[in-house]
Amino acid sequence: MTMTRPDNLSLTMIALALVMTGASSLFAGSRDKEGSRRDLVPLWLFCLFACLTALASTWLSFIIGLELSTLSLFTIIRKGDEATSRLYLLAQLAGASVLLFATSLGSSFEGNLPLGPVPPGLFPLFVIGLGVKAALPGLHFWLPRTHSQAPTEASALLSGYAVKMGIYGLLRLVGDPSPPLLLLGIVMALYGVVQALLQHDAKRLLAYHTISQLGFIVAALSTGTPLGRTAALFHIVAHALFKGLLFLSAGSLERLYGSRDLNGLGRAGRDAPLLFGLFLVGASAIAGCPFTSGYVSKIVIKSALTDQGQAVLGLQLAGLGTTLSFCKFGYYGFWKSSGDRPEPRGFLGRQAYGAMALLAAATALVGAGPLLYPLLPLPEGTLLAPKALVDATIPVIAGIVLFALFPGLFRPRHKDVADVENALAPLGRLLLFPLTLLRLSHTGRLRAYIALIVAALIAIFHSL
Amino acid sequence: MNPVLAIVAPFLAAFTIPLFFVFRKKWVGTAVILFGVLSALTALFVAAGGEAVTVMGGWQPEVGIALVVDSLTTAFLILASLGFSASLSAAAETFGYGPWRFYVLFFLSWAATNGIILTGDLFNLFVFFEIFSVAAYLVVAYPPRSWQAIEAGFKYLIFGTVGALFLLIGIAYAFMATGQLNMAILARVLPRAPEATLSVVIGCLVVGLFIKSGTVPGHFWLPDAHSSAQTPVSALLSGVFVKVSLYALIRLAFLLFGSADDRVFFVLLLFGTVTLCLGHLMAFQQEDIKRLLAYSTVAQVGTIVIAIGCASSGGVTAAVYHAFNHMAAKMGLFLVSGVLAEDRASRDIAQMGGLFRHRPLFVLAFCLFAASIAGIPPLNGFMSKWFLLVAAAERGALIPAAAVVAGTVLSAAYYLRPITAFFGPAETEPPHHRPHPVTGAIVALLALLCLVLALAPYIGPLKEGLLAVGRDTVNGARYIERVLR
Numbered sequence: 001m002t003m004t005r006p007d008n009l010s011l012t013m014i015a016l017a018l019v020m021t022g023a024s025s026l027f028a029g030s031r032d033k034e035g036s037r038r039d040l041v042p043l044w045l046f047c048l049f050a051c052l053t054a055l056a057s058t059w060l061s062f063i064i065g066l067e068l069s070t071l072s073l074f075t076i077i078r079k080g081d082e083a084t085s086r087l088y089l090l091a092q093l094a095g096a097s098v099l100l101f102a103t104s105l106g107s108s109f110e111g112n113l114p115l116g117p118v119p120p121g122l123f124p125l126f127v128i129g130l131g132v133k134a135a136l137p138g139l140h141f142w143l144p145r146t147h148s149q150a151p152t153e154a155s156a157l158l159s160g161y162a163v164k165m166g167i168y169g170l171l172r173l174v175g176d177p178s179p180p181l182l183l184l185g186i187v188m189a190l191y192g193v194v195q196a197l198l199q200h201d202a203k204r205l206l207a208y209h210t211i212s213q214l215g216f217i218v219a220a221l222s223t224g225t226p227l228g229r230t231a232a233l234f235h236i237v238a239h240a241l242f243k244g245l246l247f248l249s250a251g252s253l254e255r256l257y258g259s260r261d262l263n264g265l266g267r268a269g270r271d272a273p274l275l276f277g278l279f280l281v282g283a284s285a286i287a288g289c290p291f292t293s294g295y296v297s298k299i300v301i302k303s304a305l306t307d308q309g310q311a312v313l314g315l316q317l318a319g320l321g322t323t324l325s326f327c328k329f330g331y332y333g334f335w336k337s338s339g340d341r342p343e344p345r346g347f348l349g350r351q352a353y354g355a356m357a358l359l360a361a362a363t364a365l366v367g368a369g370p371l372l373y374p375l376l377p378l379p380e381g382t383l384l385a386p387k388a389l390v391d392a393t394i395p396v397i398a399g400i401v402l403f404a405l406f407p408g409l410f411r412p413r414h415k416d417v418a419d420v421e422n423a424l425a426p427l428g429r430l431l432l433f434p435l436t437l438l439r440l441s442h443t444g445r446l447r448a449y450i451a452l453i454v455a456a457l458i459a460i461f462h463s464l
Numbered sequence: 465m466n467p468v469l470a471i472v473a474p475f476l477a478a479f480t481i482p483l484f485f486v487f488r489k490k491w492v493g494t495a496v497i498l499f500g501v502l503s504a505l506t507a508l509f510v511a512a513g514g515e516a517v518t519v520m521g522g523w524q525p526e527v528g529i530a531l532v533v534d535s536l537t538t539a540f541l542i543l544a545s546l547g548f549s550a551s552l553s554a555a556a557e558t559f560g561y562g563p564w565r566f567y568v569l570f571f572l573s574w575a576a577t578n579g580i581i582l583t584g585d586l587f588n589l590f591v592f593f594e595i596f597s598v599a600a601y602l603v604v605a606y607p608p609r610s611w612q613a614i615e616a617g618f619k620y621l622i623f624g625t626v627g628a629l630f631l632l633i634g635i636a637y638a639f640m641a642t643g644q645l646n647m648a649i650l651a652r653v654l655p656r657a658p659e660a661t662l663s664v665v666i667g668c669l670v671v672g673l674f675i676k677s678g679t680v681p682g683h684f685w686l687p688d689a690h691s692s693a694q695t696p697v698s699a700l701l702s703g704v705f706v707k708v709s710l711y712a713l714i715r716l717a718f719l720l721f722g723s724a725d726d727r728v729f730f731v732l733l734l735f736g737t738v739t740l741c742l743g744h745l746m747a748f749q750q751e752d753i754k755r756l757l758a759y760s761t762v763a764q765v766g767t768i769v770i771a772i773g774c775a776s777s778g779g780v781t782a783a784v785y786h787a788f789n790h791m792a793a794k795m796g797l798f799l800v801s802g803v804l805a806e807d808r809a810s811r812d813i814a815q816m817g818g819l820f821r822h823r824p825l826f827v828l829a830f831c832l833f834a835a836s837i838a839g840i841p842p843l844n845g846f847m848s849k850w851f852l853l854v855a856a857a858e859r860g861a862l863i864p865a866a867a868v869v870a871g872t873v874l875s876a877a878y879y880l881r882p883i884t885a886f887f888g889p890a891e892t893e894p895p896h897h898r899p900h901p902v903t904g905a906i907v908a909l910l911a912l913l914c915l916v917l918a919l920a921p922y923i924g925p926l927k928e929g930l931l932a933v934g935r936d937t938v939n940g941a942r943y944i945e946r947v948l949r
Contacts, residue, residue: 060850064841071840087878094875097869104865109778380482438742439749442684446622452681453626459672460731464663
């Protein structure tokens with residue numbers, strides 16, 4: 001692997017990897033005493049490979065790091081669900097293979113393709129390859145299932161860091177403004193929210209919000225401007241922290257009540273008020289309430305997209321949906337108490353709270369930092385300007401009001417909603433059909449085989 | 465060292481082992497081991513001796529049989545000695561020294577393999593191919609107890625004979641057209657032959673080698689032979705035997721075909737791609753672990769044929785590098801799965817549950833080898849795949865390159881099945897547990913070899929050697945000049 005002298009982007013990614021893995025391993029370590037040490041090895045291996053990926057200077061070494069980190073996460077997801085982990089591994093391998101193919105087209109024996117913008121002909125292939133990791137629309141088929149079925153610490157890492165590696169690749173890839181990518185970003189932001197509103201599994205809901213929030217990032221980085229890239233990077237960090245926190249709190253609910261289904265929850269606000277508080281920190285950040293990290297990053301993203309009015313409108317709508325969806329999560333997950341809800345069965349240790357507190361503190365820090373120090377390349381006072389505050393407050397207020405007016409509309413359903421992943425099994429059967437024919441053609445008849453060989457010989461004569 | 469010694473040493477073993485059996489039964493085991501060491505060392509010394517050309521009996525190259533050592537020969541001599549030594553050690557543990565006939569056949573095929581690699585004469589190549597094939601048919605059917613093995617050997621015999629027939633026709637036409645059999649001279653005069661003759665010669669030789677190497681549509685014998693043979697033999701078949709035919713393909717493609725016609729490389733690319741796809745798709749559907757490995761071998765043969773079809777020094781480098789990687793990983797896979805299948809007394813993947821707790825190291829080695837074959841970075845299979853992809857991109861062969869990367873995903877999918885089974889729960893405890901110290905040691909060495917090969921692009925001399933193989937092989941004029949000096 002070829003390394004480079006790290007720039008700010010790489011250093012930020014490395015710091016993020018360390019924080020996310022630290023929080024995840026704290027949470028994982030609190031689960032059971034015996035054997036937990038050994039469970040932590042793949043987590044930290046993931047962290048190592050993630051750091052190597054962030055340091056790569058060529059696309060080849062980037063791919064090597066990417067695949068190694070995929071493998072280490074695969075070993076963690078296996079503990080959650082075997083079939084899901086296989087889907088995850090194969091999807092990621094397919095993405096990395098497209099990326100490898102594209103990289104080989106741009107490389108030669110003299111030199112590898114350096115990490116950065118690529119020739120325009122290869123750009124679509126790179127977007128597809130990275131898009132599997134970054135869950136671009138249609139290529140996101142692995143994400144909801146993997147995020148919801150994986151052990152919680154893996155979900156947090158997946159949403160917090162693994163998908164960001166694809167985004168990091170896109171950040172390195174995009175040098176010029178790319179309108180198709182902007183469109184994809186908006187579609188992701190809206191699609192993720194709409195799907196999230198229809199979910200009843202807490203972790204699946206969060207997974208769709210990951211897609212939605214990645215849409216914000218993709219839209220920001222598609223501008224190719226320094227401000228857009230800064231906005232994307234800032235939202236990468238902000239989203240990783242608050243989404244990690246939200247996944248850990250959803251995992252805590254599962255640990256306490258043995259279920260992630262919003263239909264069966266609703267007393268955690270009283271049983272574990274601290275957990276509810278931590279959840280509120282994450283939820284307010286993802287909804288973009290003023291003075292949170294989500295608020296800051298959305299302002300930066302919007303100022304990067306000032307000349308794209310419709311895009312901003314789309315993102316506002318996605319913001320409204322996010323608020324609605326987290327009202328639903330908060331209400332049905334923590335607050336809608338009625339006597340028939342089951343008692344908590346599990347127990348949350350100090351380590352689990354520590355992990356969530358770590359992420360909550362980091363979220364608060366990331367939100368407060370730019371308000372106190374001019375870290376971001378914005379005109380002074382933008383973050384505290386009344387217009388910005390009003391802009392940010394409108395979707396939040398509107399969301400809460402809508403939720404209060406029409407609670408029945410957002411009640412968690414009992415049915416699952418179809419997505420691209422439901423097409424995988426029929427598609428697989430369709431593809432397997434010709435395979436059966438291929439197998440049946442191996443009949444064991446020597447005469448047929450030799451006839452085939454002679455046919456090939458004649459074809460070769462003909463072509464020479 | 466005279467290159468002929470590398471052929472003589474295993475022949476000597478093949479002819480004296482029966483004598484030992486008749487006169488000194490107790491010494492057979494010692495003799496087998498000593499001859500194995502001797503043969504491997506001779507081949508390695510010949511390889512280490514650097515470039516050399518010897519014409520047997522002091523004749524001129526036009527009449528005598530030339531033995532040529534160049535960088536391609538060196539690479540394949542090393543590959544063959546590693547593969548044969550590993551297989552011999554495993555066979556000694558599996559069979560013991562009682563079945564002396566097996567060792568006779570084993571050393572015969574070794575001698576013929578070295579002969580194919582060393583010879584510079586087209587008819588001599590055919591003769592060695594025949595010795596090699598006859599030994600291989602019998603080795604596959606050994607021990608002649610199970611009817612599947614006999615059937616597989618018979619199938620192999622039929623296909624091998626058809627392949628040999630095509631080879632012979634091609635060689636005969638070449639001889640009739642030019643009056644020459646020395647490959648260096650043929651490389652000079654063959655392009656002057658009429659075009660129709662040329663296409664018949666090349667077509668026959670290519671199809672003959674396709675059948676011998678297991679390229680589609682000559683692959684039908686391969687899964688049967690690989691899966692029905694005894695474990696050390698399967699490892700040898702996959703590790704060395706198919707590579708020998710691919711060596712001949714590389715040699716002839718660049719010496720005889722390339723100067724005459726560039727279209728033959730298109731044929732190689734086409735058939736390589738078909739082979740790759742068919743191998744992966746068929747492996748995907750297997751329930752028998754050794755058949756799965758065998759079809760995976762078909763796919764890897766396709767990969768190497770694609771690499772040859774790139775018609776560049778980079779392509780040959782990739783082909784040779786991949787041949788080494790596949791040898792190391794696939795021999796390991798066959799040895800491990802042989803041991804595990806013996807423990808379960810079944811080759812059915814569904815029956816392979818709970819073997820991780822039973823033999824953790826073997827299963828971990830299986831994972832390493834499988835990841836290497838599938839091309840998971842940063843293992844050796846990934847590195848050679850990368851070389852191949854770059855060579856294909858330089859040639860502009862996009863579809864074969866896309867097939868190669870798609871093959872990664874497919875092979876990961878089908879290798880995950882046995883691995884999942886190994887780590888999964890078991891319904892019953894494995895009934896057998898025979899210790900396999902020698903096989904274990906060989907598997908460990910092969911795993912080490914995989915790791916070393918993975919580092920090869922970063923080790924100066926190894927990388928330089930690999931690139932030199934490509935450069936020298938593509939440069940047919942250099943070969944001709946050295947032989948006819």
